Amino acid sequence: MNEEEITEMIxxxxxxSxxxxAKSIMKELEIPHFGKVxxxxxxxPKCGFRHSDVIALEQNDPAKYIIEINRNNLSVRVVRSQSATVTIPELGVKVEPGPKSEGYVTNVEGILTRFEDAVIKALNLFEDEESQKNARNTLINIRELKKGNGTATLIMHDPFGQSNIVSENVEILEIPEEELRELKTGFVHIEDS
Ligand SMILES: [Zn+2]
Structure with a gap:
């Protein structure tokens, strides 16, 4: 991945307000086999506000990306836009888009680290024994996967086709119309009935 152009603005x-x-930093990156993001x-620095996102300059169709998490796939490039839902069903963890969700360019290991951080935060909030026990188990499983032990499935849905998992081992599926309607996009929906 080469960094092509960085634009900084105040x-x-x-x-x-x-x-x-406030500083805005825009970086144009060329991701092999995906395109520019x-x-x-x-x-x-005044109020501590921080937000990041990625925008694919060459848009894809809405898609569901599926890859096995295993020791050989930990360094696979992942582009997660703000509109993507990321799930690891075996671990029971999911990140959905929301007003505070961020887009980022990372790899499979980086996704696991983000889940690890989220579970650690949740662990501190849970008060009942059962939830704490579950969270601790999830944490152990995430850490084993990061070490390259065991396998699980990483699924990423993006209704706007802005995300990608860049690997020849990835399975790319269309998102069925019904599923598309149920996906959160991070925007407020007003349904007309
Ligand atoms: Zn501010």
Whole structure:
């Protein structure tokens, strides 16, 4: 992956509206076998606001990407846009798009690390024994996968086709119309009936 172009700007903060302190960094990356993506990060030192996202400059169709997590696939490139749902069914973990969700370019191991961090946070919030026990088991399983022990399935749905798992071992499926309607997109839906 070569970094092609970095643009930095000082902007008005979208969170606290203070002028002239927030920094917007845009990086154009060329991802082999996928195309160009624009990675954007906004950081405000004034209020601590931070947001990042990736935008694919060459858009794909809505798709579901499936790859086995195993020792050979840990370094496979993953582009997760803000609109993607990421699931590892064997571990019972899922990240859905929301107003605070972020887009990023990482690899399979990086996805596991993000789940690991989320489970650690959840562990501190759970008060009942049962939930804590489940979370601790999930944590052990995630850590084993990171070490290359065992296998699980990584599934990523993106209704806007902005995401990708870049590997010849990936299975790419169309998202059925019904499933597409049930996916959260991070936007507020107003249904007309
Ligand atoms: Zn701010």
């Amino acid at each position: 902007i008005k903060c979208p969170a606290c 203070v002028e002239g302190v 624009l990675e954007t990060t906004i950081q405000c």
